[in-house]
Amino acid sequence: MLTTPPSAVTDGAAAAHRGVREIRNFIGGEYVDGVRWFDKRSPLDDAVIGRVAEAGREQVDAAVRAARSALHGPWGTMTVAERVQILYALADGINRRFDDFLSAEIADTGKPASLARHIDIPRGAANFRIFADVVKNVPSECFEMATPDGAGALNYALRRPVGVVGVVCPWNLPLLLMTWKVGPALACGNTVVVKPSEETPQTAALLGEVMNEAGVPRGVYNVVHGFGPGSAGEYLTTHPGVNAITFTGETRTGAAIMKAAAEGARPVSLEMGGKNAAVVFADCDFDAAIEGTLRSCFANSGQVCLGTERVYVERPIFDRFVAALKQGAERLRIGLPNDEATGMGPLISQEHKRKVLSYYAKAVQLGAHVVTGGGVPDMPDELARGAWVQPTIWTGLNDDSPIAREEIFGPCTLVMPFDTEEEVVRRANDNDYGLATAVWTTNLSRAHRVAAVIEVGIAWVNSWFLRDLRTPFGGAKQSGIGREGGVHSLEFYTELKNVCVKL
Ligand code: NAD
Ligand code: 6OD
16 A cells, blocks of 8 residues: 655654665655665765665556646646746745755765755756746747738747656756756646656655645646666656656667657657867966866766866866866865865765776776876775765877767866867867867957857856856757757747637
8 A cells, every 4th residue: 555654755664773764756746655665875885875665657657647637737727927936936945945955965966065055956946946937938929911801810829838748867966957857847837757866866755845835736746766677767758648758867868768759759858978078278267277177077076967078188288287187186075965175075876986987997908197096085984885986087098098988977087188279179079979068268269169160069168067047958969859948948848839810
């Protein structure tokens, strides 16, 4: 029998003696169990910190049915103005529960509190507020038309929700990336079934409480926990009741989801992997380029899709740049989330640590010069089982190396020299991915020239991860399909309908 405890995460009787929390699915406005429990481990020390209720086909089906009936219920008949007020209430609700979201996100990811406090949680609120403003202000096109009888006709366009949207999320910025999809989906009048990453179930579950507090009708927001194949991810993306799927994660997962969506010809929006290049010209503001590159390589332990894993530096400043980057990386304090001095936390899991360390070993086998890092840091005994790795910088490999071609998703980067603008553009573009770049130069013409020809969805000049949520966001080549952000999100989350009125 399914139990319906009142809150997102509870210290259940079975688990309480270990200090372990129980994290449930959220379906039709209530917290429900699944078919089995799986463990959530802390990245800090690998201790079990949660038992998560895995949704089976039955729960996924119930979630999709709840979403469908909410679509035809009060949510579907609400005016845009009423929906906008609810979205503002959601943003306020996240802010009111700021500390709860902060501690849940930190527990799941191990990331520094300073990072989550300034980026992850505020963006969770902003993602509701901005899309409320977008739908409130977006105009509709209208054409007056002549007709043979002289009476004329009027054409206008209406935006209607696409229906039930499946939202499949990764673990690196859990609340930020989930609300980045849920915010616009709800703003456009859709209902959602969210499948958070198995590594980071807590903030999605907690958001259910805020939905109830904000008066969101039951069934508008649903959460099913679990894994990908043979679990909630597959059940959701193959469910015929899901009208559209929005996904963030690895490119090969996106490709599998695209195949699932082809059954039923359902639209997808895919935000996928990257192997992003920074391009540093000798005329850059050197200190700003170092500070920005340190952030783009090591923020969130390198687990940011927009992060830099290739740095091209113009030869006259190459040695000085590598020395300064090394100094900055070695100053990064590795530590616990709530220590304000912590600059870098652990990776998400033991499994991801093994993957990143396999690249550290491969780089050495391929003949890389390890400028700094390349292993695991010394940690106190109680943290020895955590997913800690050192920030790592390599030189001495070229563009053909797997280290320069494959996404590692860790705190590591390969620095390579270049001689001309034409050469660096060609080399930066010689990659299957095309998500983001950061160009560092004080030459305005060059900045515009390079930004225009680099094959990416986002080109930053003299900055990194500076986000205006009204802009198009997405990846070129194998980094993505479609754009979200501002009015671009409306293209995915609404059906445009032409109404033609003969006068
Ligand atoms: P992942 O692809 O392994 O998992 C993402 C989600 O998909 C998880 O919820 C997972 O359970 C689910 N999933 C896995 N297989 C599935 C399947 N066959 N069917 C349905 N669902 C399935 O990615 P991850 O390891 O969680 O995240 C890291 C990756 O995400 C990196 O490649 C990173 O670049 C990418 N990412 C991209 C962006 C972007 O905006 N482009 C943002 C963040 C992360
Ligand atoms: O800022 C965003 O809207 C966004 N989608 C960021 C993605 C970061 C990837 O890890």
